[in-house]
Amino acid sequence: xxxxxxxxxxxxxxxxxxxxxxxxxxxxxxxxxxxxxxxxxxxxxxxxxxxxxxxxxxxxxxxxxxxxxxxxxxxxxxxxxxxxxxxxxxxxxxxxxxxxxxxxxxxxxxxxxxxxxxxxxxxxxxxxxxxxxxxxxxxxxxxxxxxxxxxxxxxxxxxxxxxxxxxxxxxxxxxxxxxxxxxxxxxxxxxxxxxxxxxxxxxxxxxxxxxxxxxxxxxxxxxxxxxxxxxxxxxxxxxxxxxxxxxxxxxxxxxxxxxxxxxxxxxxxxxxxxxxx
Amino acid sequence: xxxxxxxxxxxxxxxxxxxxxxxxxxxxxxxxxxxxxxxxxxxxxxxxxxxxxxxxxxxxxxxxxxxxxxxxxxxxxxxxxxxxxxxxxxxxxxxxxxxxxxxxxxxxxxxxxxxxxxxxxxxxxxxxxxxxxxxxxxxxxxxxxxxxxxxxxxxxxxxxxxxxxxxxxxxxxxxxxxxxxxxx
Numbered sequence: 516x517x518x519x520x521x522x523x524x525x526x527x528x529x530x531x532x533x534x535x536x537x538x539x540x541x542x543x544x545x546x547x548x549x550x551x552x553x554x555x556x557x558x559x560x561x562x563x564x565x566x567x568x569x570x571x572x573x574x575x576x577x578x579x580x581x582x583x584x585x586x587x588x589x590x591x592x593x594x595x596x597x598x599x600x601x602x603x604x605x606x607x608x609x610x611x612x613x614x615x616x617x618x619x620x621x622x623x624x625x626x627x628x629x630x631x632x633x634x635x636x637x638x639x640x641x642x643x644x645x646x647x648x649x650x651x652x653x654x655x656x657x658x659x660x661x662x663x664x665x666x667x668x669x670x671x672x673x674x675x676x677x678x679x680x681x682x683x684x685x686x687x688x689x690x691x692x693x694x695x696x697x698x699x700x701x702x703x704x705x706x707x708x709x710x711x712x713x714x715x716x717x718x719x720x721x722x723x724x725x726x727x728x729x730x731x732x733x734x735x736x737x738x739x740x741x742x743x744x745x746x747x748x749x750x751x752x753x754x755x756x757x758x759x760x761x762x763x764x765x766x767x768x769x770x771x772x773x774x775x776x777x778x779x780x781x782x783x784x785x786x787x788x789x790x791x792x
Numbered sequence: 793x794x795x796x797x798x799x800x801x802x803x804x805x806x807x808x809x810x811x812x813x814x815x816x817x818x819x820x821x822x823x824x825x826x827x828x829x830x831x832x833x834x835x836x837x838x839x840x841x842x843x844x845x846x847x848x849x850x851x852x853x854x855x856x857x858x859x860x861x862x863x864x865x866x867x868x869x870x871x872x873x874x875x876x877x878x879x880x881x882x883x884x885x886x887x888x889x890x891x892x893x894x895x896x897x898x899x900x901x902x903x904x905x906x907x908x909x910x911x912x913x914x915x916x917x918x919x920x921x922x923x924x925x926x927x928x929x930x931x932x933x934x935x936x937x938x939x940x941x942x943x944x945x946x947x948x949x950x951x952x953x954x955x956x957x958x959x960x961x962x963x964x965x966x967x968x969x970x971x972x973x974x975x976x
Contacts, residue, residue, distance in 0.1 A: 526953055530927070532934055561956060565928030568909045572814045575823070578830065579809055583802060585831045586838050590798040 516544040521551050529558035651709055651731055651762055651773050666703040677704055681715050692730065694719050697786055699728065709733055714770070728776035728786065738764070738771040754780045801841045805834060808852045811930065812859055818913060818925055819863050829866065833859040856930065857940040860922060912962040920955035927952055 521544050527533040528541050545552045671677050678691035681704070694700075699719035714733035720726070752765035763774040763783045774783055813830050820826040837844075837858050844854060913921060926937045934952075938945045 526949065526956075530934070558956065561959070562928045562931070564909055565913065565924065566931070568913070569814050569818055569925065569929040572817050574810045574813050575827065578813060578827065579806060581827075582806065582809060582831055582834045585835050586798050586802060589835050589838055 516540045529555045651775050731773040733771045736766045801838050804851050829862050832862045916958050920951050923951040924955040
């Protein structure tokens with residue numbers, strides 16, 4: 516083996532990734548070639564130096580506790596905990612509703628009564644932070660797929676009273692829209708934490724076909740930075756479908772609202788036209 | 793199958809916390825972002841724990857793959873295509889401002905440049921940095937790195953080859969200046 520042939524697989528040899536026969540021949544070459552030997556040593560020393568450098572990184576002493584807390588929070592509520600915002604001390608009771616699984620998963624609107632006004636079919640596409648979409652969808656799926664919805668103890672079921680209670684309880688200017696024009700009634704309401712940010716989660720159900728939609732109100736603005744948006748009344752809103760099902764988002768001065776359901780994006784947008792801050 | 797619990801997950805996963813954090817720290821802009829990445833990685837891993845199959849090499853590569861995905865999700869690259877740099881010619885490298893020199897790893901005294909090395913690693917483009925770190929810090933095989941990054945083994949080798957040279961390039965001036973270039 517000469518230097519040229521050896522150099523053709525220098526990296527693989529240095530990483531012990533070359534095949535055995537080739538490596539055996541390479542061993543002989545390296546033993547007699549100081550320059551190639553130095554090249555191999557250089558790569559291996561680079562690897563060792565990098566490892567040493569990374570290993571010198573200080574790991575925060577409380578990281579394990581915080582990660583453990585996030586795992587436990589996920590295990591108990593299905594929502595990650597925010598290290599900067601401890602969980603509220605409110606105790607939310609749960610009640611289980613016997614939603615049929617078929618109804619829970621079959622959430623596709625049919626018919627044309629929800630076709631949008633001035634919104635392209637499928638809805639405008641936005642390039643959004645996928646982590647938020649994923650988190651919203653995870654929470655949504657848990658509520659739907661588990662056949663379990665929950666309503667916080669003491670929260671009223673009448674919409675205007677609920678809004679006031681949530682504002683008092685969660686210190687949030689929470690949007691509690693009336694979707695009765697589309698046949699939806701409030702099904703449940705609870706505290707919501709998406710990626711640690713507090714908010715509220717409202718679930719609406721339409722009894723006639725057991726369709727569900729969720730509204731998440733998150734006490735943070737600037738969550739999404741849509742590249743394309745459309746007007747929803749006087750608000751800029753957008754629908755994204757990059758997670759296979761639509762999420763519609765808009766903001767007011769203090770909160771981000773996320774409307775989520777396994778329904779067509781166009782139907783989602785039309786539902787949104789019925790919302791008022 | 794009954795869902796496995798948080799306790800079992802923690803037992804298997806938290807032993808790799810230092811590795812996950814250190815990897816995150818070198819990927820992220822700062823400690824706060826690294827912290828977020830680690831927490832998100834563990835929460836995502838916990839959610840998927842029921843589907844995880846413990847293989848002979850343990851849970852660490854799986855956690856690193858989730859970290860890798862979290863990192864790119866944070867950077868808005870979830871739907872990214874393979875970087876054009878993978879197939880780039882030397883000229884294309886120069887066009888993008890990434891200098892390519894043939895500084896050999898053998899010319900640098902790797903024992904004398906730890907801090908500068910950290911800065912140099914941070915300055916390497918993400919796709920290359922990920923591969924470089926997995927190769928060096930975790931000492932993973934090309935195949936394992938390919939699985940974590942979800943790219944072909946050939947791409948791993950290509951990125952690693954270029955990453956080493958980019959690193960050596962970045963350190964060349966420093967080595968010369970500080971007289972830590974290895975004596976011939």
